[in-house]
Amino acid sequence: MLLEGKNALITGCARGIGHALMTAFAREGANVWAFARKESASFMEDCQALSQRHGVWVRPVYTELTNEAARKAAFAQVLADKQPLDILVNNAGIMGEDRLFQMTSEAEMRSIFDVNFFALLEVTRFATRLMARRSRGAVVNIASVAGLDGDSRIDYSASKAAVIAATQKLAREYAGQGIRVNALAPGYTDTDLVSGLSQKVRQETLARILLGRPADPMEIAQVAAFLASDRASYVTGQTWRVDGGIL
Amino acid sequence: MSNLNKYVDAFAAALEVAPDQVPSLVYGESPSWDSVGHMTLVARLEDAFDIMMEMDDIIDLSSFEKGKEILRKYDVDI
Numbered sequence: 001m002l003l004e005g006k007n008a009l010i011t012g013c014a015r016g017i018g019h020a021l022m023t024a025f026a027r028e029g030a031n032v033w034a035f036a037r038k039e040s041a042s043f044m045e046d047c048q049a050l051s052q053r054h055g056v057w058v059r060p061v062y063t064e065l066t067n068e069a070a071r072k073a074a075f076a077q078v079l080a081d082k083q084p085l086d087i088l089v090n091n092a093g094i095m096g097e098d099r100l101f102q103m104t105s106e107a108e109m110r111s112i113f114d115v116n117f118f119a120l121l122e123v124t125r126f127a128t129r130l131m132a133r134r135s136r137g138a139v140v141n142i143a144s145v146a147g148l149d150g151d152s153r154i155d156y157s158a159s160k161a162a163v164i165a166a167t168q169k170l171a172r173e174y175a176g177q178g179i180r181v182n183a184l185a186p187g188y189t190d191t192d193l194v195s196g197l198s199q200k201v202r203q204e205t206l207a208r209i210l211l212g213r214p215a216d217p218m219e220i221a222q223v224a225a226f227l228a229s230d231r232a233s234y235v236t237g238q239t240w241r242v243d244g245g246i247l
Numbered sequence: 248m249s250n251l252n253k254y255v256d257a258f259a260a261a262l263e264v265a266p267d268q269v270p271s272l273v274y275g276e277s278p279s280w281d282s283v284g285h286m287t288l289v290a291r292l293e294d295a296f297d298i299m300m301e302m303d304d305i306i307d308l309s310s311f312e313k314g315k316e317i318l319r320k321y322d323v324d325i
Contacts, residue, residue: 075299079299125302126299129289129290129293129299132286132287132289132290133290133291133293133294176283177283177286177287177290
């Protein structure tokens, strides 16, 4: 198994790519702190089922990542487990409806950056401090092709471009401490996040994809698992497109 | 091992200096205590005393003596 014996913190696990990440990582033998925003019985059941099926532990941790106090309480839960942290996957993100720049308020832009960028940095600050103690670790930031191509709403695209730039800076800063930092840029993926897209935008997007279909979230998660694993030990500071071929 | 020994060991290991040189160390004045060495030192101290330092304390950690003062905030007496 790709991640046997590793401990991973994954944010945004309740649904979509995050849920697939949690599932793929458990399947590959990793224990998971599964961060989610809202407590739910079904999520708890999912975590328990994964734990039993794969012989790992998958612990739900509920927190609002943009709230400093809530975030620190979540980190305290991780610390209380007294387990080393090997992997961080920064997945939590929001997008909002597709709209023009002139119709996007400053408040909306700030709220998207709060989740997609600033919260990601704070989780990374916490995780890399733990990883640095053992001089090893891997961080995978879930960015987006929008951060490379600028083809989504302006605040979402810019926040993901910021994640990609931060990935490069963090990779430089932490290489000496044995920590790899990479980003993954999914294209059109079949999740709730893109449910706000109009039919016209969906059709236009699909027409640009060589494989002619959206990604299944598990197809994104599998690449993230590889990047987080020791098999990617010579990969850092990179952004990998997983987009079905948008050329 | 006493807290003082753990404290000195953390500095010596993180900044790659002999233990007897540790008490005179000041950030930026020792070749190995640069920004990378600083974060290695923080990691060593956090691991040695099982604490998580606040960002302001990481910035303020500028000398061997100042570090003792900062650790007191985390109930670590050197």
